[in-house]
Amino acid sequence: xxxxxxxxxxxxxxxxxxxxxxxxxxxxxxxxxxxxxxxxxxxxxxxxxxxxxxxxxxxxxxxxxxxxxxxxxxxxxxxxxxxxxxxxxxxxxxxxxxxxxxxxxxxxxxxxxxxxxxxxxxxxxxxxxxxxxxxxxxxxxxxxxxxxxxxxxxxxxxxxxxxxxxxxxxxxxxxxxxxxxxxxxxxxxxxxxxxxxxxxxxxxxxxxxxxxxxxxxxxxxxxxxxxxxxxxxxxxxxxxxxxxxxxxxxxxxxxxxxxxxxxxxxxxxxxxxxxxxxxxxxxxxxxxxxxxxxxxxxxxxxxxxxxxxxxxxxxxxxxxxxxxxxxxxxxxxxxxxxxxxxxxxxxxxxxxxxxxxxxxxxxxxxxxxxxxxxxxxxxxxxxxxxxxxxxxxxxxxxxxxxxxxxxxxxxxxxxxxxxxxxxxxxxxxxxxxxxxxxxxxxxxxxxxxxxxxxxxxxxxxxxxxxxxxxxxxxxxxxxxxxxxxxxxxxxxxxxxxxxxxxxxxxxxxxxxxxxxxxxxxxxxxxxxxxxxxxxxxxxxxxxxxxxxxxxxxxxxxxxxxxxxxxxxxxxxxxxxxxxxxxxxxxxxxxxxxxxxxxxxx
Amino acid sequence: xxxxxxxxxxxxxxxxxxxxxxxxxxxxxxxxxxxxxxxxxxxxxxxxxxxxxxxxxxxxxxxxxxxxxxxxxxxxxxxxxxxxxxxxxxxxxxxxxxxxxxxxxxxxxxxxxxxxxxxxxxxxxxxxxxxxxxxxxxxxxxxxxxxxxxxxxxxxxxxxxxxxxxxxxxxxxxxxxxxxxxxxxxxxxxxxxxxxxxxxxxxxxxxxxxxxxxxxxxxxxxxxxxxxxxxxxxxxxx
Numbered sequence: 001x002x003x004x005x006x007x008x009x010x011x012x013x014x015x016x017x018x019x020x021x022x023x024x025x026x027x028x029x030x031x032x033x034x035x036x037x038x039x040x041x042x043x044x045x046x047x048x049x050x051x052x053x054x055x056x057x058x059x060x061x062x063x064x065x066x067x068x069x070x071x072x073x074x075x076x077x078x079x080x081x082x083x084x085x086x087x088x089x090x091x092x093x094x095x096x097x098x099x100x101x102x103x104x105x106x107x108x109x110x111x112x113x114x115x116x117x118x119x120x121x122x123x124x125x126x127x128x129x130x131x132x133x134x135x136x137x138x139x140x141x142x143x144x145x146x147x148x149x150x151x152x153x154x155x156x157x158x159x160x161x162x163x164x165x166x167x168x169x170x171x172x173x174x175x176x177x178x179x180x181x182x183x184x185x186x187x188x189x190x191x192x193x194x195x196x197x198x199x200x201x202x203x204x205x206x207x208x209x210x211x212x213x214x215x216x217x218x219x220x221x222x223x224x225x226x227x228x229x230x231x232x233x234x235x236x237x238x239x240x241x242x243x244x245x246x247x248x249x250x251x252x253x254x255x256x257x258x259x260x261x262x263x264x265x266x267x268x269x270x271x272x273x274x275x276x277x278x279x280x281x282x283x284x285x286x287x288x289x290x291x292x293x294x295x296x297x298x299x300x301x302x303x304x305x306x307x308x309x310x311x312x313x314x315x316x317x318x319x320x321x322x323x324x325x326x327x328x329x330x331x332x333x334x335x336x337x338x339x340x341x342x343x344x345x346x347x348x349x350x351x352x353x354x355x356x357x358x359x360x361x362x363x364x365x366x367x368x369x370x371x372x373x374x375x376x377x378x379x380x381x382x383x384x385x386x387x388x389x390x391x392x393x394x395x396x397x398x399x400x401x402x403x404x405x406x407x408x409x410x411x412x413x414x415x416x417x418x419x420x421x422x423x424x425x426x427x428x429x430x431x432x433x434x435x436x437x438x439x440x441x442x443x444x445x446x447x448x449x450x451x452x453x454x455x456x457x458x459x460x461x462x463x464x465x466x467x468x469x470x471x472x473x474x475x476x477x478x479x480x481x482x483x484x485x486x487x488x489x490x491x492x493x494x495x496x497x498x499x500x501x502x503x504x505x506x507x508x509x510x511x512x513x514x515x516x517x518x519x520x521x522x523x524x525x526x527x528x529x530x531x532x533x534x535x536x537x538x539x540x541x542x543x544x545x546x547x548x549x550x551x552x553x554x555x556x557x558x559x560x561x562x563x564x565x566x567x568x569x570x571x572x573x574x575x576x577x578x579x580x581x582x583x584x585x586x587x588x589x590x591x592x593x594x595x596x597x598x599x600x601x
Numbered sequence: 602x603x604x605x606x607x608x609x610x611x612x613x614x615x616x617x618x619x620x621x622x623x624x625x626x627x628x629x630x631x632x633x634x635x636x637x638x639x640x641x642x643x644x645x646x647x648x649x650x651x652x653x654x655x656x657x658x659x660x661x662x663x664x665x666x667x668x669x670x671x672x673x674x675x676x677x678x679x680x681x682x683x684x685x686x687x688x689x690x691x692x693x694x695x696x697x698x699x700x701x702x703x704x705x706x707x708x709x710x711x712x713x714x715x716x717x718x719x720x721x722x723x724x725x726x727x728x729x730x731x732x733x734x735x736x737x738x739x740x741x742x743x744x745x746x747x748x749x750x751x752x753x754x755x756x757x758x759x760x761x762x763x764x765x766x767x768x769x770x771x772x773x774x775x776x777x778x779x780x781x782x783x784x785x786x787x788x789x790x791x792x793x794x795x796x797x798x799x800x801x802x803x804x805x806x807x808x809x810x811x812x813x814x815x816x817x818x819x820x821x822x823x824x825x826x827x828x829x830x831x832x833x834x835x836x837x838x839x
Contacts, residue, residue, distance in 0.1 A: 043780075047780070056778045057778050057779070057780070058764065058765035058776050058777060058778035059762070059765055059778075061776055062765045062776060065767035066768070348766070353642070490771070492769075492770070493769070495747070495768065495769050495770045495771065495773030497645050498645070498647050499688070501747070503688060504770065505770065505771040506722055533684055536681065537647050537657060538647075539645070539659075
């Protein structure tokens with residue numbers, strides 16, 4: 001880097017450090033801004049951050065290398081990422097990727113020599129109902145077609161600023177197809193807080209309890225109980241965190257809630273703050289939803305103006321609370337609550353050892369409530385309408401409604417809110433799905449169900465889901481789907497514990513071997529026991545569920561795997577003929593003697 | 602005295618002790634690699650996974666509590682521990698017969714302990730950087746098992762923060778805190794705890810190779826369980 005650039009970089013870091021008050025917990029936000037400006041985090045920036053934040057250099061490098069959206073080497077001035085979710089693949093993502101790379105003269109993951117552009121894959125961008133989707137310099141683009149790719153290429157080559165790109169590229173629809181309790185109405189901003197002040201924190205907590213509300217992220221922990229534990233936990237500060245790191249492939253309902261119902265989400269956070277005694281809250285927004293950052297910040301400013309945030313909220317002396325938005329940087333694992341907290345503290349997103357749980361030892365070791373976006377929105381609605389209003393809907397153990405993100409093979413993908421207890425069959429009718437192979441409920445870490453199971457119902461008693469609902473028709477290959485999910489987990493494993501770090505990669509390689517027709521019966525036995533080991537011995541939920549797609553499909557459709565096996569008595573560790581390819585190229589031979597068969601004919 | 606049971610045996614514990622602490626104090630061996638009683642428990646290698654009332658937990662991080670029925674020495678757990686040990690072997694590049702650490706290496710010793718006869722899984726053969734820049738210390742990442750003992754020792758005992766982990770998943774790797782990323786430019790010294798604590802042959806002291814012949818070293822003649830209880834157990838000096 002030239003010395004003028006170094007000086008510019010140091011000055012920029014200086015302003016950032018000043019803006020973030022020299023606080024090491026802000027490291028990821030600071031790094032994101034540096035990445036934006038320089039397309040990577042230059043060495044001079046690392047140096048300046050290390051000395052001014054008093055952090056070891058290696059700690060900063062460790063953070064940069066952990067998150068997918070931070071880099072130590074420059075990305076292109078246009079950094080194009082295409083969503084690698086199965087739903088994007090089903091809409092033709094791969095040929096668009098090939099097309100884009102060919103037309104731009106760039107290989108995936110390698111910045112073009114002139115520094116103009118880089119193209120790469122990224123995990124699900126949460127736009128599965130309007131894919132194939134991607135991100136250009138962090139901003140979401142939807143409904144990609146070969147026509148859009150053709151229009152994109154000259155925009156990039158001619159350095160047209162993103163602000164001047166056609167606005168239709170960036171159009172994002174809510175696609176709300178079925179609304180119920182939560183989506184049907186938007187209470188006036190402040191209505192839930194007024195109810196809180198009128199009735200008192202204790203009574204409101206009782207109301208949440210009466211509603212039977214359980215966490216909407218998928219695990220289903222009782223919300224009132226979580227708030228009560230946190231309220232009773234000792235600490236010199238308490239915190240509320242809204243988990244908007246919606247990374248489970250196929251889930252996009254939090255995006256819609258934050259786009260169109262954000263007031264209600266912030267209201268839920270403020271409500272929780274009053275009940276547990278927090279003065280500060282965070283919204284952890286996944287990096288992929290960066291386009292929401294500005295509107296959400298504007299909304300927070302509006303709420304401050306209206307007296308719904310800040311000091312003496314709604315005139316109640318001592319009701320002080322404010323919310324800060326933390327933008328993630330591309331790591332699925334940060335959806336795990338303790339990894340999310342680590343990330344909020346400016347660290348790599350490694351899940352903590354639990355217990356202790358965040359309700360007693362969370363952000364900066366203080367009692368912290370971490371709730372899903374939908375949970376907080378529901379809490380605000382319950383404050384307005386009462387617990388009974390909510391509890392009257394749903395089933396015995398699953399009260400209220402659940403918002404689903406439906407994508408894949410159906411006529412009307414989008415957002416559907418259903419009372420718990422709704423049979424899968426009704427959902428499929430509503431969204432226009434037929435001739436299905438099966439449904440993945442709850443994303444890759446969830447459950448695959450077949451047509452014979454469509455009388456099963458939504459709910460914690462039967463089919464729990466954080467919101468992902470992916471439909472596959474009979475033309476789809478189950479092994480392609482399982483392969484996509486398995487690659488996803490290997491890519492997103494944080495690398496902390498041995499079974500998940502090594503196991504998910506071994507699992508991916510073994511599955512690929514079988515999928516590509518090189519596996520044997522021994523590999524299948526091996527794959528099964530490997531899956532069980534990862535599930536049983538991993539450190540956190542990622543490892544506990546990473547093997548689910550294989551375990552479930554091996555159990556239900558062993559034929560699909562067995563059909564792919566080679567009928568030979570030994571187990572080749574590699575493709576013998578394929579391994580000779582380099583030798584053939586070197587010697588310029590391709591005659592029959594330059595090939596070796598693994599199988600006796 | 603409060604107690605837990607480990608494999609049917611009643612084991613006393615004090616408030617704040619982990620299952621591992623209580624077990625070691627009572628001379629019960631729970632296999633472990635990333636755990637070293639001198640440092641903050643880490644819980645990453647998962648070799649100390651035990652069943653506590655039916656649930657799998659890491660003994661080194663799980664606090665002992667009244668009513669815990671712990672299964673430690675079962676075939677099922679030891680089979681899993683062998684597989685985890687094999688995973689650690691295939692993810693790196695290990696050269697036991699010629700490694701300076703051979704016979705003193707805890708990873709190798711655990712392989713012996715679990716009667717590991719092969720690597721079982723396909724090798725990854727990763728390309729990892731060797732750092733021979735330091736005058737007195739060699740860092741060979743081929744053998745690093747990411748236990749973070751050097752990270753913890755350098756941070757908590759040496760107060761130097763020489764090491765850290767970067768990358769994610771199978772690409773996680775040990776990095777050095779210096780402008781060049783090289784050990785020579787770090788503040789590491791040969792007497793640092795971070796150097797001594799490496800359980801494998803990743804951090805080696807230079808100029809002292811093979812002084813004790815392979816075959817006459819610690820784990821060539823003693824099981825790691827025996828050595829662990831002697832140095833870390835209740836009867837040890839600590």
